[in-house]
Amino acid sequence: MTIGYLYLTRNRANNMAYVGQSSRLDAQNVQSYLGSGDLMLRAIDKFGTDSFHKEVLGYFDDQNSLDHAEILKIAELRNAGESLYNSGIGGPRAESALREAMFSRFGIIPRLTQQWLDIVANSSVEVKSLLASIEEPEPDDFYRELEAQLLMTQDLGSLCPRCNANVGEVCRTKTGNPSRNHARR
Numbered sequence: 001m002t003i004g005y006l007y008l009t010r011n012r013a014n015n016m017a018y019v020g021q022s023s024r025l026d027a028q029n030v031q032s033y034l035g036s037g038d039l040m041l042r043a044i045d046k047f048g049t050d051s052f053h054k055e056v057l058g059y060f061d062d063q064n065s066l067d068h069a070e071i072l073k074i075a076e077l078r079n080a081g082e083s084l085y086n087s088g089i090g091g092p093r094a095e096s097a098l099r100e101a102m103f104s105r106f107g108i109i110p111r112l113t114q115q116w117l118d119i120v121a122n123s124s125v126e127v128k129s130l131l132a133s134i135e136e137p138e139p140d141d142f143y144r145e146l147e148a149q150l151l152m153t154q155d156l157g158s159l160c161p162r163c164n165a166n167v168g169e170v171c172r173t174k175t176g177n178p179s180r181n182h183a184r185r
């Protein structure tokens, strides 16, 4: 069963790109959701939605494969010298745990873009196994990284009528923890 898709949104005005994943598979979302994250939302605000072209790169049946595909696409674009609206390396909400696991296993850091790309592309089985093995982060880290991930994956282009989250801010539970978008946002 399809659990999500990978997409690339490009700004025709300056050729900057954004790579993201979404679990919202309804046609409306697939067609019109361009991405979020702080840089992306500000760019949409500045250039307008008409300036952006979104391309679906693939649909995936499991989260590990989707995460790996996202990390790989971002690695390819960075290594090609493209300017991205993505601030991170992509992949799971526990991004710092992934960086640590990649360094422990391969001695590699994302800034070495060619070596990072080579590992992600050529050792995909091992990288996926690292993705599968990453432990759940501690609660504080968990919510910090969850919020960072939600900023990239949720459509934050409108206010939330339920929790009053502002444009560009994630929804929050009654106890103040970040959450996925409430219904009808």
Ligand SMILES: [Zn+2]
Pocket: 160, 161, 162, 163, 164, 165, 170, 171, 172, 181, 182, 185
């Ligand atoms: Zn909300």
